[in-house]
Amino acid sequence: MTSSLTEALPSGISVDYAPRSQSFEFQPIDDYSNEDVGELPDGITADDLGGEARASGSLTRAGVTATLSVSVEESTRDVPPCTAGVLDERRRTDDGAVVDLNDTWSEYPGTDEQTVRTYTRSVDAWLPDGSVVRASMSSDVEQWPLTRDDMVTLALEPGLQTTAAVPPGTPSPAPACPSTYDDEGPYVKVTPDMVDAWNSALRSGWPGGVPGLEIDRNLASLEPADTFLSGACATFDLTGPTTTGAVGISISSDNALPVAPDPYDPQYSESLPELTMLADGSVEVITDDWYSSVPMNPTPDDPGGMERYLSVEVTHPSGYAVDVFARGTNPPPVQLLQAIASTPGLDGK
Known part of the structure; x- marks a missing residue:
C-alpha cells in the first residue's frame, strides 16, 4: 500500500x-x-x-x-x-x-x-x-x-484496496524508531545528508554485520527520529548462541557532556551508571539495570518477567550523542555496544 x-x-x-x-x-x-x-x-x-x-x-x-x-x-x-x-x-x-x-x-x-x-x-x-x-x-x-x-x-x-495481493517478499514494517527529542533543550534537525553519512559510517565500520550474531536487517538502517527530525535511530533484533533481544541505536544533537551521577540520588538506588572520560574528550556512560516486562497478551512462550536494560551512550564534544541500547533476558555483551557506539563518523563532525 x-x-x-x-x-x-x-x-x-x-x-x-x-x-x-x-x-x-x-x-x-x-x-x-x-x-x-x-x-x-x-x-x-x-x-x-x-x-x-x-x-x-x-x-x-x-x-x-x-x-x-x-x-x-x-x-x-x-x-x-x-x-x-x-x-x-x-x-x-x-x-x-x-x-x-x-x-x-x-x-x-x-x-x-x-x-x-x-x-x-x-x-x-x-x-x-x-x-x-x-x-x-x-x-x-x-x-x-x-x-x-x-x-x-x-x-x-x-x-x-484491502483485497490487493501483497507482493511476495514484502518485508514487515520496521519497528518504531525511538525518538531522541528533548523538549527541555534545542536540537539540530537532521537532513538526508546527515543520515546518509551516519549510515555510511556504520557500513564502513561493520561491513560484515555483527560478528557471531544474526541481525534482522542491515546495521546501517538509521532513519529520522519520529519526533520533529530531532535525530536518527534504528531498532534491530539480534540472535546468537547466548544472545536474544532488541538492540537500538539513537543519535541526537545539542547534548552537554555528562557528569558523574550522585550516588545518593534515589533514581540510582538499583544501579549507578558507569561514567568514563575517553581520550578524545568524549564521555561514555554505561547503564546496566533490570526492569519488569509485562506483555499485553501473555502466552506460555512470553509470560513476561524481569528483563535487562543495557545502554552505552557516548557523548562527543560536538554535542552529538550516540546511544546503543539492548533489552531482553540475554542482551549482547557490553563490549559490542561500546564498539558500535564508538564507530568512527558518528560524532557529527
Missing part, C-alpha cells in the same frame, strides 16, 4: 523529508472479524471497532505544500446518501465505485484573538471490493499540490 500510494502521486510532486511515520508508511490493518475478538456487545459490529490502516505525509508541488492523510478500511456498511451541504460532488465509475469530493474550511480561536482558518480537501471512495479509501489534505491557505482529479486517482488506486 505504501508503494502503491507514492507511485500513484502525479509528476511534479515531491514528498517532504520526514520520519517514516510521516512518510506515507501504512501499518497492517487489524482484523476484528476473526474469532479471537470474541463475542461483541449488542449493536456493535467489527466495522465499529475500526480495522483501518493510515498513512500521512507532506507534499509539495510548485512551491505549494499541504499535508496528505490517507486511510483504508474494509467495510460492509452501505454508501451514505448524497446530501446537499455535506459534499460538493459525487462521482460513479463504470466498475461501481462511488467517490465523494468536498472542499471546506473550519475556524478556531488562535493567539492574540486571531482566528485561525484551516482548509481541507477530501475524497472518500467506496470501492466494489468493500474497501473504503479516504484521502484528505489540510493547509492554512486555500492552495493545493493535488487537484481534485489527482485525489480521485489516488483513492481509486488498485494497490490501496
